[in-house]
Amino acid sequence: MVIETTPTDISVERLKAGDRAEFARLVDLASAPIYRLGLKMLGTPQDAEDVLQNTFLKALQSLKSFEGRSSPLTWLYRIAVNEALMLIRRQRPQVEIAEEPQEEADDLPAPVQLTDWCCLPESDFLSAESQRALDAAILKLPEKLRAVFLLRDIEGLSIQETSQALGLTETAVKTRLLRARLNLREQLSSYFTGRLTEERTK
Amino acid sequence: MKHQHKHECNELLGTISEYVDGSLRDELCRELERHLSECDDCRVVVNTMKKTIDLYQTETVREGLPADVRQRLFKSLQLDDLLHGAH
Numbered sequence: 288m289v290i291e292t293t294p295t296d297i298s299v300e301r302l303k304a305g306d307r308a309e310f311a312r313l314v315d316l317a318s319a320p321i322y323r324l325g326l327k328m329l330g331t332p333q334d335a336e337d338v339l340q341n342t343f344l345k346a347l348q349s350l351k352s353f354e355g356r357s358s359p360l361t362w363l364y365r366i367a368v369n370e371a372l373m374l375i376r377r378q379r380p381q382v383e384i385a386e387e388p389q390e391e392a393d394d395l396p397a398p399v400q401l402t403d404w405c406c407l408p409e410s411d412f413l414s415a416e417s418q419r420a421l422d423a424a425i426l427k428l429p430e431k432l433r434a435v436f437l438l439r440d441i442e443g444l445s446i447q448e449t450s451q452a453l454g455l456t457e458t459a460v461k462t463r464l465l466r467a468r469l470n471l472r473e474q475l476s477s478y479f480t481g482r483l484t485e486e487r488t489k
Numbered sequence: 490m491k492h493q494h495k496h497e498c499n500e501l502l503g504t505i506s507e508y509v510d511g512s513l514r515d516e517l518c519r520e521l522e523r524h525l526s527e528c529d530d531c532r533v534v535v536n537t538m539k540k541t542i543d544l545y546q547t548e549t550v551r552e553g554l555p556a557d558v559r560q561r562l563f564k565s566l567q568l569d570d571l572l573h574g575a576h
């Protein structure tokens with residue numbers, strides 16, 4: 288079963304003509320990445336499944352307006368990110384007006400954590416506790432930075448594909464990506480510097 | 490202050506994301522690398538940023554959709570009849 292391949296061989300014409308088998312093929316090609324995105328975006332399997340189902344239901348409803356300017360997968364990512372953001376807003380309406388990440392590259396937060404923890408033993412990075420710390424750090428990112436990081440660095444979309452999926456300029460994608468990476472770097476540095484101290488006092 | 494190039498550090502901070510992607514323009518790349526050769530702090534920032542991205546990419550499990558999730562998805566899309574189709 289091929290999961291990672293971008294479904295470029297999916298026929299947009301057949302999808303738009305209502306070919307159910309072709310749509311089922313698209314579902315099988317794209318559902319694993321869409322589910323993974325929901326899982327990382329929201330943190331629970333239940334929410335991820337909601338995003339997954341809503342994404343494909345919306346896709347079915349809006350097939351007619353899909354112009355094929357991006358790949359079907361990029362189009363699905365776009366729907367999925369919107370679904371995820373909507374779910375987040377519904378669950379936490381009080382933070383609806385969360386601070387918008389700035390689009391400008393100036394005024395970046397200066398790095399605080401300046402310890403190099405890359406030399407930790409590999410087992411420290413692979414432990415279940417570390418994996419939980421990684422997942423928790425993503426959930427602490429502002430949502431808009433989270434979406435950019437997940438599409439670009441986890442799902443491996445190009446800057447251009449990410450900009451299509453999020454309806455952002457490429458410059459905005461690059462700035463948000465930088466901010467997301469700086470933010471995660473700080474969080475992981477705090478965590479792994481702690482591990483480093485433990486290692487040294489063993 | 491830990492070192493004297495703090496101003497230069499701030500100026501170059503905006504370039505390190507493209508640098509780790511290998512997409513930074515040549516002249517900026519040279520400028521950053523010159524700075525990195527003499528600035529421990531920025532070297533740590535670049536190394537730990539690379540490691541951060543690398544850890545996330547390694548951590549991500551590239552597995553298929555859980556079978557029960559796939560089944561419910563096909564049902565919600567009224568594609569049950571195609572559930573056992575070739576894929």
Ligand SMILES: [Zn+2]
Pocket residue numbers: 494497498524528529530531532
């Ligand atoms: Zn520096």
